[in-house]
Amino acid sequence: MIPRPLRTRFLHTRFLRNGVRMLGIFGLMAAVLGACAYADPETQYPSDYNRRANPNRDPYSTPGSVFGPGGFDFLGGSSEEANAATGGAVGIGVNSFLWRASLDTLSFMPLASADPFGGVIITDWYAPPETQNERFKVTVYILGRDLRADGIRAAVFRQVRTADGTWVDAKVEPKTATDLEDAILTRARQLRVAGLQ
Secondary structure, three states, rough: OHHOOOOOOOHHHHHHHEEEHHHHHEEEEHHHHHHHHHOOOOOOOOHHHHHHHHHOOOOOOOOOOOOOOOOOOOOOOOOOHHHHHHHOOOOOOOHHHHHHHHHHHOOOOOOEEEOOOEEEEEOOOOOOOOOOEEEEEEEEEEEEEEEEEHHHHEEEEEEEEOOOEEEEEEEOHHHHHHHHHHHHHHHHHHHHHHHHH
């Protein structure tokens, strides 16, 4: 019979050797599998779907889509034409030139909210320093991904202060919204020209 301290040391040594051996085997297997799994990212292999769905066609061809060759994208597609139309902005749902021009034009007013996906910019009430008894609020709607004159709409709201200090709605000249839209379009064109240079 082997004395207990020797038996314990023998078992520890045996488990240690087996553990190191198993670790080496697992490391070798991981290296072999990693080398086998390498594939050139440019290489395309046909899928089983392509082989079954297109028995008379090239199995390497891309299957057609109901929504056209590029498929369907929630942000409006990723083609070169779409990127050029939006100013190359990724992740924004409206024309980036109109968006930036709107923010630049309204930069003197405090913003209440700005939604680049819906294309809506809402300012908070702003009282010009020269006329403290009236204040303005603006909502800008960017209506598309193209830089066009009909791609933007502005709504201007005006309030005046009465003698008792309350604010009441007042009439706004229709030309005010048109002038604001023109200013935004002019700034958008400047940004586009600067981006092309």
